[in-house]
Amino acid sequence: MASEEAAVIARGLTKVFGDLVAVNAVDLRIDKRQVYGFLGPNGSGKSTTIRMLCGLLTPSGGNIDVLGMEIPRQAEALRRRIGYMTQHFSLFGDLTVRENLEFLAAVQGLAAAPARRRVAELLEEFHFSGMERQLAATLSGGQKQRLALAGSIVHGPELLFLDEPTSAVDPESRRDFWEKLFELADAGTTILVSSHYMDEAERCHRLAILDRGTLVADGTPAELTGSLEGRTIAVEAQQPRRAKATVLGLPGVISAAQIGNSLRILCESGDGIEERLSRALEEAGLQARLTAARPTLEDVFVAVTTHRAPGETAKTP
Amino acid sequence: MNLRRLWAIVIKELRQLRRDRVTLAMIAGIPVMQLVLFGYAINLNLRHLPTAIVDEAQTSASRQLAMDMLATDIIRPAAHATTAEDVMALIHRGEISVGIVIPRDFERRLARGEPVAQVLVDGSDTVVQSAAAQLAQLPLTTPATERDRASIPLPRAPISVVSFYNPQRVSAINIVPGLIGIILTMTMVMFTSVAIVRERERGNMELLIATPVSRSELMLGKVLPYGIIGLVQTTLILLLGMWLFGVPVRGSAIDVYWAALLLILANLSLGLLISTRAQSQFQAMQMTFFVFLPSILLSGFMFPFEGMPLPAKWIAEILPLTHFLRLIRGIMLRGADLHELWPEVLALLAFITLMMTLAISRFSKRLD
Ligand SMILES: Nc1ncnc2c1ncn2[C@@H]1O[C@H](COP(=O)(O)OP(=O)(O)OP(=O)(O)O)[C@@H](O)[C@H]1O
Numbered sequence: 001m002a003s004e005e006a007a008v009i010a011r012g013l014t015k016v017f018g019d020l021v022a023v024n025a026v027d028l029r030i031d032k033r034q035v036y037g038f039l040g041p042n043g044s045g046k047s048t049t050i051r052m053l054c055g056l057l058t059p060s061g062g063n064i065d066v067l068g069m070e071i072p073r074q075a076e077a078l079r080r081r082i083g084y085m086t087q088h089f090s091l092f093g094d095l096t097v098r099e100n101l102e103f104l105a106a107v108q109g110l111a112a113a114p115a116r117r118r119v120a121e122l123l124e125e126f127h128f129s130g131m132e133r134q135l136a137a138t139l140s141g142g143q144k145q146r147l148a149l150a151g152s153i154v155h156g157p158e159l160l161f162l163d164e165p166t167s168a169v170d171p172e173s174r175r176d177f178w179e180k181l182f183e184l185a186d187a188g189t190t191i192l193v194s195s196h197y198m199d200e201a202e203r204c205h206r207l208a209i210l211d212r213g214t215l216v217a218d219g220t221p222a223e224l225t226g227s228l229e230g231r232t233i234a235v236e237a238q239q240p241r242r243a244k245a246t247v248l249g250l251p252g253v254i255s256a257a258q259i260g261n262s263l264r265i266l267c268e269s270g271d272g273i274e275e276r277l278s279r280a281l282e283e284a285g286l287q288a289r290l291t292a293a294r295p296t297l298e299d300v301f302v303a304v305t306t307h308r309a310p311g312e313t314a315k316t317p
Numbered sequence: 318m319n320l321r322r323l324w325a326i327v328i329k330e331l332r333q334l335r336r337d338r339v340t341l342a343m344i345a346g347i348p349v350m351q352l353v354l355f356g357y358a359i360n361l362n363l364r365h366l367p368t369a370i371v372d373e374a375q376t377s378a379s380r381q382l383a384m385d386m387l388a389t390d391i392i393r394p395a396a397h398a399t400t401a402e403d404v405m406a407l408i409h410r411g412e413i414s415v416g417i418v419i420p421r422d423f424e425r426r427l428a429r430g431e432p433v434a435q436v437l438v439d440g441s442d443t444v445v446q447s448a449a450a451q452l453a454q455l456p457l458t459t460p461a462t463e464r465d466r467a468s469i470p471l472p473r474a475p476i477s478v479v480s481f482y483n484p485q486r487v488s489a490i491n492i493v494p495g496l497i498g499i500i501l502t503m504t505m506v507m508f509t510s511v512a513i514v515r516e517r518e519r520g521n522m523e524l525l526i527a528t529p530v531s532r533s534e535l536m537l538g539k540v541l542p543y544g545i546i547g548l549v550q551t552t553l554i555l556l557l558g559m560w561l562f563g564v565p566v567r568g569s570a571i572d573v574y575w576a577a578l579l580l581i582l583a584n585l586s587l588g589l590l591i592s593t594r595a596q597s598q599f600q601a602m603q604m605t606f607f608v609f610l611p612s613i614l615l616s617g618f619m620f621p622f623e624g625m626p627l628p629a630k631w632i633a634e635i636l637p638l639t640h641f642l643r644l645i646r647g648i649m650l651r652g653a654d655l656h657e658l659w660p661e662v663l664a665l666l667a668f669i670t671l672m673m674t675l676a677i678s679r680f681s682k683r684l685d
Pocket residue numbers: 017020022040041042043044045046047048049087
C-alpha cells in the first residue's frame with residue numbers, strides 16, 4: 001500500500017513483550033514533509049513504536065512500509081535514508097562535540113571532504129562554535145539534545161525520528177529547536193517527533209495519541225480539539241477546592257483541574273451538562289459562574305487517556 | 318565492508334581509549350606487575366631455608382660435603398632426621414623445605430661418578446626449588462676429585478635434585494613466555510567483551526545499529542585497536558623479560574610476534590562472542606573469568622600437560638592458550654620456527670575463524 005505521498009504507513013502494528021502488549025494494533029499514516037507528533041503517557045508505547053518503524057525492534061504483528069520499503073525486511077537499506085534521535089543521549093560521552101559529528105559523518109558514508117564541510121556547517125548552525133572540543137559528557141542537558149539532533153541529520157535524511165528530543169530543554173531553546181524542525185520540514189524532511197509538551201503538540205501538522213499501546217486519537221490539532229467542542233467548561237467559584245470535590249462526583253465528568261481560582265472541567269458529552277453542573281454546585285451551597293471554554297490539546301489528551309471503570313468516579317489529572 | 322567506516326570505528330575506539338585512564342593504566346600495568354611478581358617470586362635467591370641433613374655414609378668426605386652445603390648459607394639445619402623417610406615426612410608436614418640425603422655408598426658413588434647425594438625439595442614452592450637448584454650447582458665434589466683426578470671421572474650431575482609436587486621445574490625462563498600468553502588472555506578477552514557491552518549499557522549501541530554500519534565493520538573496528546595494544550603488551554613483556562631475567566629468544570622475533578598475534582586475535586574474537594551474550598559489564602567480566610581460569614589451570618602454564626587426565630586434556634586442546642604455550646615455548650626456548658609448529662598455528666587459526674564467525678552472526682542489529 002505504498003503511496004507517493006506517505007512516508008510511513010503502518011497497519012495493525014503490534015509488539016508484545018512477554019505478557020505485556022506494549023503496542024496494540026496501531027494504524028499510522030505519516031505524509032511526507034509533515035511534522036507528525038506522537039503523544040502519550042509514560043509507557044504508552046511511543047518509543048517502542050518508533051523503534052519498530054526504524055527496524056530496530058521486530059514487530060510481533062502488522063505491516064510497516066517506510067519510504068516505500070518493507071520493514072523490518074529492508075531495514076538495512078532504510079538506515080541510509082533515516083535519522084534517529086534516541087530518547088536517552090546515545091552519542092559518545094568520551095568524544096568531543098566535533099569528534100562525535102565526524103564519527104557519525106563517516107559512519108553514515110560521507111566521503112572525507114564532504115564530511116568535513118558538513119561537520120563545519122553543523123557546528124556553526126547548531127551554535128557549537130567554540131565548544132567543539134568539549135567532551136559530549138560535559139555538555140548540559142539541552143546542549144546534548146542539540147548535539148544529538150545535529151548528529152541525526154548529518155547525512156541529510158529524508159525521514160527523521162525524534163524520541164522526546166526536547167525533554168531537557170528550556171522554553172527558549174525549545175522554540176529554537178522547533179524552528180530547526182520546521183526548517184528541516186520545509187526543506188522536505190518528514191519528521192516524527194514524540195513529546196510530552198502540549199505546546200509542541202500544537203505545532204505539529206498532525207498528531208497521534210497513544211495510550212497503553214493503543215492509538216486513541218489521530219488527527220490535526222484543530223480536528224482533535226474540535227471533537228471536544230462544548231465539553232469543556234470553566235467554573236469561577238469562591239471555594240474552588242470544594243467545588244472540585246462536588247463536580248468530580250457527578251456522572252459524566254471526566255476531570256476537573258484547578259487553575260488559580262477557577263476550575264476547568266472536562267465532560268463526556270456536552271448535552272445539558274452545564275445545567276447539571278450548576279444545579280449540583282447550587283445544592284452544595286457554592287456560588288459559581290459557569291462559562292464554556294475553548295478545548296485545548298491538553299483536554300484532548302486527558303479525555304482520551306483517562307480511564308474509568310463503569311461506576312468509578314473521575315480522577316484528577 | 319567499507320574501509321572508511323571501519324577506519325572511523327577504529328579511530329573512535331582509539332580516541333576513547335586515550336581518554337580512559339584506567340584502561341590505559343591496565344594495558345601497561347598488568348604486564349609489568351604480573352611479570353615482576355611472577356618473575357621475582359621465582360628468581361629470588363633465598364637464604365636460610367629450613368633443612369634436614371641425613372648423612373648415612375658418615376665418612377670424612379661426606380661430612381665435608383654437608384659442611385660445604387651449610388657454608389653456602391642457602392640452607393640452615395632446622396630438624397633432626399636419621400633416614401630418608403624421616404626427611405620426606407618432614408617435607409610433607411612442611412617443617413622443612415629442603416632435605417639432603419647422603420647415601421651409605423657415598424664413597425663408591427663418588428668413585429663411579431654417580432650422583433653422590435640427593436637434595437629433596439618441596440617443589441610446590443618454586444622459590445625453594447630454584448634455591449635448591451643453586452645448591453646442586455655447587456662444586457662440592459672438587460675436593461674428592463682433586464684427590465685422584467686421573468682415576469675418578471667427574472660426575473655429570475654430582476647432586477640430583479628431586480623435587481616433589483612440581484616435576485616440571487618451572488623457572489623464570491619458563492614462566493615469561495607463558496606469561497605473555499596469560500596476560501594476553503586476561504586483558505584481550507576482557508577489553509573486547511567489555512567494550513561492546515559498555516556501549517550497550519551507555520545506550521550508544523542503539524545509535525550505532527540505527528546507522529548503516531555493518532556487523533563485520535563494527536566487530537573488526539573493535540578488534541583492530543585492541544590487537545595493536547596486544548602487540549604493545551607483548552613487546553613490553555619480552556623486553557622486561559630479557560632485561561630483568563635474561564629470558565632468551567632463541568627462535569626468530571618475527572615468529573614470536575606471529576604467535577602473539579594469533580593468540581591476540583583468538584582472544585579478541587572470543588571476547589566479541591562473549592559481548593554478544595553478556596547483558597552487563599559485570600556479566601562480561603564473569604564470563605571472561607569463566608574462560609580465564611581453565612586457561613591458567615589446564616593450558617600447561619601451571620601444571621604439566623602430560624600429567625592431566627584425558628578429559629582435562631580435551632578441554633585444554635580447545636583453549637587457545639594451550640596452543641600458544643606450545644608455540645611460544647618452542648620458539649623462545651627451543652629455537653623452533655613457526656613452520657615446524659604448524660598444528661598449533663592451524664588450531665589457533667581455526668579457533669579465530671570459528672569465534673569471529675559466531676560473534677558476527679550472533680550479533681544482531683536489533684534490540685530484541
Ligand atoms: N525491551 C523491553 N522488554 C520488556 N518490556 C519493554 C521493553 N521495552 C519497552 N517495554 C515496555 O513496553 C511499554 C512501552 O514502553 P515505551 O518505552 O515504548 O514507552 P514510551 O511511550 O516511550 O514511554 P516514555 O514516555 O516513558 O518514554 C512499557 O511498559 C515498557 O515497560
